[in-house]
Structures are given as structure tokens and as C-alpha cells.
Amino acid sequence: DAKTTQPPSMDCAEGRAANLPCNHSTISGNEYVYWYRQIHSQGPQYIIHGLKNNETNEMASLIITEDRKSSTLILPHATLRDTAVYYCIVRRSGSRLTFGEGTQLTVNP
Amino acid sequence: DTAVSQTPKYLVTQMGNDKSIKCEQNLGHDTMYWYKQDSKKFLKIMFSYNNKELIINETVPNRFSPKSPDKAHLNLHINSLELGDSAVYFCASSPGQAFDGYTFGSGTRLTVV
Numbered sequence: 001d002a003k004t005t006q007p008p009s010m011d012c013a014e015g016r017a018a019n020l021p022c023n024h025s026t027i028s029g030n031e032y033v034y035w036y037r038q039i040h041s042q043g044p045q046y047i048i049h050g051l052k053n054n055e056t057n058e059m060a061s062l063i064i065t066e067d068r069k070s071s072t073l074i075l076p077h078a079t080l081r082d083t084a085v086y087y088c089i090v091r092r093s094g095s096r097l098t099f100g101e102g103t104q105l106t107v108n109p
Numbered sequence: 110d111t112a113v114s115q116t117p118k119y120l121v122t123q124m125g126n127d128k129s130i131k132c133e134q135n136l137g138h139d140t141m142y143w144y145k146q147d148s149k150k151f152l153k154i155m156f157s158y159n160n161k162e163l164i165i166n167e168t169v170p171n172r173f174s175p176k177s178p179d180k181a182h183l184n185l186h187i188n189s190l191e192l193g194d195s196a197v198y199f200c201a202s203s204p205g206q207a208f209d210g211y212t213f214g215s216g217t218r219l220t221v222v
Binding site: 034036038041042043044045046049085094096097098099101 | 113142150151152153154157165199201203205210211212213214215216
């Protein structure tokens with residue numbers, strides 16, 4: 001599975017959009033981009049995934065560049081409860097879920 | 110109604126003891142996993158079972174033995190506990206199909222003293 005690169009930390013003001021970037025320049029055609037988050041002391045939580053089209057659900061939006069070498073997770077109106085470590089994971093369907101270091105997002109009041 | 114439940118939530122035990130952590134999922138998923146999160150917060154997969162069969166076994170000491178009595182349960186037994194086993198252990202499950210988003214339990218914090 002392709003390796004991903006994320007900034008170690010980011011800050012966001014409450015109520016503003018949080019845009020979390022992820023680079024995955026070695027992604028191959030059959031690999032999906034998954035996003036999970038881990039709120040302190042809880043298990044990781046699935047957020048969203050996509051292959052090449054942009055995706056949106058009740059939690060977030062996922063924007064994948066046309067060349068698929070990078071993506072951005074958007075939390076449209078961040079709240080204090082969105083403070084968590086966010087993991088961008090690239091993997092083939094059915095392969096194991098391997099976590100990197102992720103981005104610590106801190107939402108400030 | 111908890112989807113993936115682990116017990117106990119906290120476990121404090123002495124070195125050398127044997128302990129078990131239980132995991133149950135009510136999602137009807139075919140595949141279950143154990144992950145370990147150490148003090149540096151890295152999440153690493155340990156084991157994976159699909160329909161009671163072991164399919165992933167990472168380089169884990171053989172003191173760790175998973176057991177899956179049925180596809181809804183995956184228990185983790187640890188023999189001769191060591192200080193380095195202190196960590197948070199997460200159970201997870203997935204449908205094992207084309208889209209296999211994982212659902213994680215809330216974790217078991219194991220402290221070996």
C-alpha cells in the first residue's frame with residue numbers, strides 16, 4: 001500500500017472549516033484513500049473514503065486531486081469535539097488497515 | 110447498542126501473570142482484528158481473523174494467542190505478561206468485502222506493573 005505524508009499538527013478555530021492535507025504521490029490505480037480519526041482515549045473512527053471522485057458525507061468532504069497524488073479532508077464547521085488525530089490511509093480494498101502518525105488537529109474556542 | 114465491545118476497559122496486573130481480553134461484535138462482520146497502541150501512540154495490527162481463521166499474524170511474541178470461537182468473537186490471551194506489554198489494545202471488525210471500513214472498539218488499557 002502507498003505511503004502517505006501528513007503534517008504532524010494543525011490548529012483550527014471553532015466554527016471554521018478545517019482542511020487537512022495528505023500527500024500520497026505513489027498511489028496506484030486500485031488504491032483508495034481512507035480517513036479515520038482517533039479522539040483521545042477512544043478507538044479510531046471511520047470518516048470517509050474515496051477512489052478518484054470527491055466524496056461527501058455527514059461528517060466531512062474528501063477532495064482528491066485529479067492526479068490522485070494528494071487529497072484534503074474538509075470538516076466544514078469544526079467543533080471542539082473534532083479535536084483528534086486524523087489518519088490518511090491509502091490501501092487496496094481488502095488489504096490491512098495500516099496507520100501512520102496522522103495529524104493532530106486542535107480546534108480552539 | 111455497542112457495535113464492537115471489549116472487556117475489560119482497564120486491566121492492571123503484575124509481571125508474569127496471564128490475562129485475557131474479550132471482544133465481541135454485533136455487526137455481522139466476517140473479519141476481526143487486534144491492534145496495539147503503545148505509549149508513542151502508534152497503532153499496529155497484531156492479528157486478523159476471517160470467519161474464525163487466522164489470516165494475519167504480525168511479528169508478535171507467541172505469548173500472545175488470539176482465539177476466535179465464532180466469527181462474532183475474537184479474544185486475546187497473553188501469557189507471562191511483561192512490562193513492555195503495557196499498551197492500549199483495540200479490537201476491530203470489518204465486513205471483509207469490497208468496502209471494508211473498520212469499526213473499532215473503545216480499547217482496553219493494559220498496565221503491567
